[in-house]
Amino acid sequence: MKADILQILSQESLKKSQLRRRLCKAKGDQEHFNRALADLKREGSIKKEMGGKFSLQELEVKTGILSLSVGGYGFVNPIDKSTTIFIPPNKTGAAVNGETVEVSITEQSKKGPVGQIINILESKLESLSGQLQIRKGQPWLIPLRTGIPAVELSVESVPTETKEGDWIRAKLVSRDTQTGKITASLSQSLGNADDLTAEIDAIIDEFDLQSEYSDEAEEAASRIRQRKIARRDLTKELITTIDPRDAKDFDDALSVHPAKNKKHITIGIHIADVAAYIGPRSTLMTSIKKRAFTAYLPGRMLPMLPKVLVSKRCSLIENEVKPAHTVMITFDRESGEVINFERFHSTIKVRKRLNYQEVQDYADANFSGDPWGKDVCKDVKTLYEFSHTLRKRREEIEQFIPLDAPEVRVMCDPVTMTINSLKKDSPSESKQMVEEFMLAANTVVAQELTSKAAPGLFRIHPEPDEEQAASFSVDANTFYGVSPGDITLRPNAIRFLNSIKGHPSAPAISMDFLRTMQRASYSSMKGLHFGLGKNLYSHFTSPIRRLADLLVHQQLWNMEDKGGPVYTKDRLDDLAEIINTREAVTDEAYRTTVNRFKLHYVEALEAGDSELECDALITRVSVKKMRLYIPHYGMYANVNFRDLDSDFFDADVEKGLVVGRRTGTTWSCGDTLEVKILGADFKMREFMVMPIVEGNKAPSQKARPERKKKEAPTERFFDELLRKKKAQAKANKNEDTDKPPRKKKRTRRPKKKR
Structure with a gap:
């Protein structure tokens, strides 16, 4: 029928009635015709013109x-x-x-x-993980991934002991691109609904993250011998690691050295030499490529390398002699300009392990006292103060984008899998200090690869998309009263971000700005890194947790040991594609876990807890609702106007304005509201909130009364239904027999024509 409709409309445009007369010849054709016409309209194959005629859609x-x-x-x-x-x-x-x-x-x-x-x-969909839901006796899978509709499960595949809400895995059976329907069969039960361990397992399963290495793999990794290469002995140098308090691996360390010229300073950046244990042809490379990154999920770390290499063989552990890959950079003390650099393999011994908070407290105390000994404290002060010189130079010369986006982390006990607290992770100056020296090392390594015409793996970050940037500029001006200008131009973007510091809506504006940025990626072609303002940049300083860094280490090792690169440009292109894909998946898995755990955290708070009332920023206004951003949690929420009891609200979408008819209450984008968190919406991954306004009854987003769950139709149900229908039919027949018979109308015979 579809083909017939398309054939006719390819010749002329017709109304529905005209098409029906041409195609519906037999009984039952009309039903098929109506269904086919609706399908073609939904698929976009045909369109309805002015006047009601249908014609082919030029797609x-x-x-x-x-x-x-x-x-x-x-x-x-x-x-x-x-x-x-x-x-x-x-x-x-x-x-x-x-x-x-x-x-x-x-x-x-x-x-x-x-x-x-x-x-x-x-296609990238073979199976799905999520929670089991029962609707009218029909089992469904509610997927973990964003944007995927509920998946219909075959009844016979669901074991009787599986309960609603359990975490499950299902194998895909079919997908219909026209209707969007997905069917599957349950293949594995992962755990019950209240178990956070089962939830993490489901997320790992859904995003195809590789689990921890098996005992056999760990045992094999422990037997790997260190590869030999010429090394310099730096074990007598004063070398320090500075990491987060809860760091699991230590892949970088710093040292300060006198330069021949008193106007110069030499900084040593020492990186764990993972390539000393894992060469390009190592059997472990297959497993490492499947991971590409260490995944840091709340309560669970999935290392890129076997733990024995991370915690014992490669990490730069205090007071242990370790192989390292060292970059010595000589800077001008006053300007921060790089005078020269030297890269070589070394053997080092870390004298002191510090964390960011310790260093920051020492700096905030104006470097008073010697808490770690005179020499260590002197080096820490030198590193801290000189990092400001490097940052100032980058601001002036490279003009990096000063985007401040604090992250709210979930603190989860890995043993008990209980969520202890949420922590806002704002960038501290001690952390920025270490980052400045890592940026310098990454930059000079990229320069060396380029100068030697060796194939390399570079980190690139394109300018913002012009259309998205233009849309952001219009929205920021309309909703927040700020004028970004053309943010695809670096000076404009920097000026704008500096201008909103201290603005009450700065967190929401920064989040919107961040969305206009394109995703950074890896490539064998060197290119611009818009965020950093660098035209040449590689990743070298984290080979324990990033495959891209390990590949650069292996390339440099082979150039030093064998006299030439081990990876060709084409091979690096293939590896870059693998890494970019795994990075996107790992990031999505992290965001999914963090957001869901924040929802669990709020659900566990008792009524009256101070954390259930907090400030929120209005970021968007639509006809029926407004969208809020809650900085305390780093989460979003929607408020439907129909749920507000205090007034009836009208929305001006173009101006981002909401006005109450009775009270005159006015809200606009950028305003701060005090809200009460009523609960968690796991489907939309956001909080259910209500503005704290006089007249709003709490809880305003009323929990609808639970409907009685209908039991699945049984054989007894159908027997009873059939009995009732027969009884009704018999009653109708008896009613007809009681009525007097109708007189038949006499039909006149037509007169014969004479």
């Missing part, structure tokens, strides 16, 4: 990679680098994040093209 089809949001909508970035296409929630065609899809553009909105997914070219 523009694009190919790109899908990125889904929590709300179910998504965006497709076309491969041809054309404008990003918005995909509404009901048009995603059951595709998932990262899949290559075909999109038909159905309309052009004010903000750009809108489309629907018509085909999945590269």
Whole structure:
């Protein structure tokens, strides 16, 4: 029927009634016709013109990679680098994040093209993990991944002992891109709903993160012998590590050395020499490439390397002799300019292990006293003060983007798997001190690779997308009353970010600004790093937790040991693609875990707890609701106007304004509200909140009374239904027999024509 409709409309435009008369010849054709016409309209194959006529839709089809949001909508970035296409929630065609899809553009909105997914070219979905839900006797899987609809499970695949809310894994059976329906069969039960360990296991399973190495793999790693290469003995030098208090691995250390010229200073950056144990052809490289990063989830660390290498063989542990890869950089003391640098393999012995908080407290106390001995304290003071010189030079010469986005971390006990607290992780000057020297080492290593014409792996970060930047500028001006200008130009972006410091809506504006930034990635081609303001940059300083750094170490090792690179440019291109994919997946798994654990944390708070009342910023206003950002938790929430008891609110979406009809209460984007947290919405991964306003009854977002769960239809149910129908039919028949018979109308015979 679909083919027949398309065939007719390819010749002329017709109304529905005209099409029906041509195609519906037999009994039952009309039902098939209506269904086929509706399907073609939904698929975008046909369109309804003015006057009610149907015609073929001239579709523009694009190919790109899908990125889904929590709300179910998504965006497709076309491969041809054309404008990003918005995909509404009901048009995603059951595709998932990262899949290559075909999109038909159905309309052009004010903000750009809108489309629907018509085909999945590269599938990445074989199984899904989530929670079991029962609806009217039908089991469903509620996926962990963002934007994926509920998955229908086959009844026979769900064991009777599996309870609603349990964490499960299901194998994909079918996907319909037209209806968006996904079906699957349960393949594994992962744990019960209240177990955070089971929840972490489900997240690891869903995002295909590799679990910890097996005992056999750990045993094999412990037997790896250190590879030999010429090394300098630096064990007598004063070398210090400075890391977070809860650091699990120590892959960098610092030292201060006198230079021949008194106007200069030499800083030693010493990096754990992982390549001394893992060469390019090591059997471990297969497992390492599957991970590409160490995943730091709340309460669980999934190391890129076997633990025996992380904690014993490679980490720069205090008072232990370790192999290192050293970069000695000589700077001008006054300006921070790099005079020269030297890279070599070494043997070092860390004299003192410090953490960021200790160093920051020492600096805040104006470096008074000698808490770690005179020599260590002298070096720490020198490093701290000189790092300010380096940062000032980067501000003036490289003009890095000064984006301050504090992160709210979840502090979870790894043994008991209980959430102890939330901690705002603001960048301290002691942490920035270490980062300055790591940035310097990464930069000079990239320069060495380039100067020797050796294939390298570089970190690149493109300028913001012009359309997204323009949209952000309009929104920031309209909603917050600030004028960013063209933020694709570095001076404008820096000026704007400095201007909003101290602004009451700065956290929300910074988050919106961050969204305009494109994702940084790895490439064998050198290029701009917009965020850092560098045209040449590599990752070298974290080989314990990042594959990209390890590959650079292996390349430099081979150049020094064998006289040439071990990786070709094409091979590095392939490895960069693997690393970029794993980085995106690892980041999404981390965000999913952190957000869900924050929701668990709030759910566990008792009524009246002070943390249930906090400030929130209005970031968006729509016709029916407003979106809030809660800095204390680093989370978002929506407030529906219909749930506010204090007044009836009208919204001016274009101005970002909300006005109460009775009270005249006015809210606008950028305003700060005091809100009460009522609960957690795990489906949308956000808090349920209510503004604390006189007249609002708490809890205002009323919990709807639970409906009685309907039991699944049984054989007895159908027997009873059939009995009632037969009884009704019999009653109707008896009623008809009691009525007097109708007189038959006499029909006149037509007169014969004479």
